Amino acid sequence: MMRDCENGEIRDLLPLYAAGTVSQADRATVEAHLSGCADCASELELLDAARRAYPAPAVELGAVARRVAMASQVRSSKPYYRQPLWRAAASITLFIVGAAGVVIARQAGEVGSGAGGQALVQPLDSVIRDSAGIGVVGPADVSTQRGVSLGPSLADLSDAQIEALLASLDGLDVTVRAEPDTFAVVIVPDGGVGTARGNR
Amino acid sequence: MTDDAGTNRAIDAELIQRWKAGDQRAATAIVERHGTALARFAASSGVREGVDELVQATFVRAFHSLDSFRADSTLRTWLFTILKRLVLDRRRAERRQAGATELEETHAVDEYGALDQMIADETAMRVRGAVQQLLPLQREVFLLRVTDGMAYSEIATVVGSTEGACRVHYHNAMRSIKEKLSDDA
Ligand SMILES: [Zn+2]
Numbered sequence: 001m002m003r004d005c006e007n008g009e010i011r012d013l014l015p016l017y018a019a020g021t022v023s024q025a026d027r028a029t030v031e032a033h034l035s036g037c038a039d040c041a042s043e044l045e046l047l048d049a050a051r052r053a054y055p056a057p058a059v060e061l062g063a064v065a066r067r068v069a070m071a072s073q074v075r076s077s078k079p080y081y082r083q084p085l086w087r088a089a090a091s092i093t094l095f096i097v098g099a100a101g102v103v104i105a106r107q108a109g110e111v112g113s114g115a116g117g118q119a120l121v122q123p124l125d126s127v128i129r130d131s132a133g134i135g136v137v138g139p140a141d142v143s144t145q146r147g148v149s150l151g152p153s154l155a156d157l158s159d160a161q162i163e164a165l166l167a168s169l170d171g172l173d174v175t176v177r178a179e180p181d182t183f184a185v186v187i188v189p190d191g192g193v194g195t196a197r198g199n200r
Numbered sequence: 201m202t203d204d205a206g207t208n209r210a211i212d213a214e215l216i217q218r219w220k221a222g223d224q225r226a227a228t229a230i231v232e233r234h235g236t237a238l239a240r241f242a243a244s245s246g247v248r249e250g251v252d253e254l255v256q257a258t259f260v261r262a263f264h265s266l267d268s269f270r271a272d273s274t275l276r277t278w279l280f281t282i283l284k285r286l287v288l289d290r291r292r293a294e295r296r297q298a299g300a301t302e303l304e305e306t307h308a309v310d311e312y313g314a315l316d317q318m319i320a321d322e323t324a325m326r327v328r329g330a331v332q333q334l335l336p337l338q339r340e341v342f343l344l345r346v347t348d349g350m351a352y353s354e355i356a357t358v359v360g361s362t363e364g365a366c367r368v369h370y371h372n373a374m375r376s377i378k379e380k381l382s383d384d385a
Contacts, residue, residue: 001378002381002382011374012367012370015349015370016351018346018349019349020349021349021350022349043374045323046377046378047346049326049327050327050328050342050347051346052321053327053331054240054243054244054328054331054343054347055240056236056237056240057240057242059236059251059252059255060252061232061235061236062228062232063252064252064255064259065235065259067256068227068231068256068259068260068263069224071260072227072260072264
């Protein structure tokens with residue numbers, strides 16, 4: 001059985017010494033004592049073994065930090081929606097919603113200025129309300145621009161499309177509460193869909 | 201307070217100020233400073249799956265309520281306290297789901313198989329075996345002291361006890377571990 005040193009003060013400092021959180025003054029004291037005390041030296045070995053016995057599991061701190069930033073409502077010079085994952089989520093949303101918009105537009109005969117090879121530009125704000133579901137908010141200034149109101153279009157998505165949309169969002173584990181940026185969806189008559197940043 | 205603790209507190213305080221002023225990099229720096237220790241605390245508290253999510257949830261909760269953080273405790277202590285709450289919530293939910301009371305027991309027992317890969321040496325495995333047999337509170341105090349080098353005042357905050365009681369728990373834990381190891385030998 002390992003014996004206990006009678007110097008309680010040193011024994012109290014040993015774990016901090018092992019962890020490297022001891023002050024410089026205490027470190028010198030501990031080291032001076034350790035050089036002449038076999039009991040404390042073997043207790044320190046035990047402490048080192050205990051530290052090796054509880055390694056930290058591997059965690060991708062960079063990824064955690066990014067997700068925390070996205071999930072937090074950060075008062076930041078670089079808002080969450082300018083960050084890569086958010087952009088990916090927004091693009092996926094816009095792609096699916098935008099594609100549905102084309103269908104609606106054609107059905108409603110509102111393609112208007114989009115005819116003849118010209119692109120139809122739709123402004124829209126999309127909001128991810130929480131990690132479990134999404135809501136799409138209509139254009140911020142519908143009255144000034146021609147286009148398709150995207151508000152109700154989500155209801156027209158097929159089940160498979162909604163599944164895909166939700167899966168993509170769940171996978172990102174995004175929780176966002178702030179106001180979104182403005183995006184414009186450019187729909188080319190041949191069915192291609194692109195996105196462009198709204199001017200601010 | 202040790203010199204290092206004072207320095208760490210000053211660094212954290214500055215990072216918090218920068219984060220409040222809108223510097224996103226400060227939040228990242230906070231995650232990088234404390235994430236590993238939180239992950240280890242989660243693992244030693246018996247969390248086996250979803251450590252990333254718990255660590256992430258801890259920071260999210262912390263950043264949402266940073267205004268309520270008072271500088272009389274350290275940021276690390278506060279984060280550990282939040283993580284501990286989340287671990288307990290999760291365990292309670294799991295227990296409710298399982299409808300069983302065995303979780304408290306099973307998280308004290310170890311799955312050596314998975315750990316064999318991580319812990320190379322036999323001595324560490326034997327010490328771990330002894331630590332796992334400690335009473336839960338003793339084990340928690342011991343590990344906060346040994347793996348994180350926490351002051352008793354910090355440990356007291358995390359486990360909800362007093363400094364004096366934590367010192368007693370630590371030394372009882374050490375005695376108990378030595379006894380177990382000599383029984384083994
Ligand atoms: Zn000694």
